[in-house]
Amino acid sequence: MLEKGYVQVYTGNGKGKTTAMMGLTLRATGAGFHVYIGQFLKNMEYSEVKAIKTHLPNVEIEQYGEGCALGRNVTTEDTKAAARGIEKATQAMLSGKYNIVVLDEINVAVHLGLVNVESVLELISKKPHNVELVLTGRYAAPEVIAAADLVSEMRDIKHYYNAGVMARDGIER
DSSP: OOSSOOEEEEESSSSOHHHHHHHHHHHHHHTTOOEEEEEESOOSOOHHHHHHHHHOTTEEEEEEOSSOOTTSOOOHHHHHHHHHHHHHHHHHHHSSSOSEEEEETHHHHHHTTSSOHHHHHHHHHHOOTTOEEEEEOSSOOHHHHHHOSEEEEOOOSOOGGGGTOOOOTTTTO
């Protein structure tokens, strides 16, 4: 369905990277596209996962994580889960089944050393011409930014988290 697919990166310290990707997913499914989402570092059924499973049959979502690794030591299990995620995302991208392939939080996985940047660049280089590839997460590597066609940076100007408001169901999770 896509004549030409591009590489998009959503990065930065502000809120909205996964939310923007989910908005793109909703728009794409409305156009009849098939979407694959591989979530790195995540292993919970967030509200978006529930909504996808219930309402968006054209979207497949899988998680490759042992929970958020920010602020804790990375384990062998974290690294294995991330490697499995790269493998599965590559298979999905090359399968011909999906118009859009998303690697949610892949930039953080690279930043933490769970995935090396060369693996992400290799995945980008294998992208079929008619598949859109979306990479999200803080700390996008300069090499990934250079390889992308579109880069959006979410900037943190003000956030209620700093006033003690924790993530809320249906809003941040």
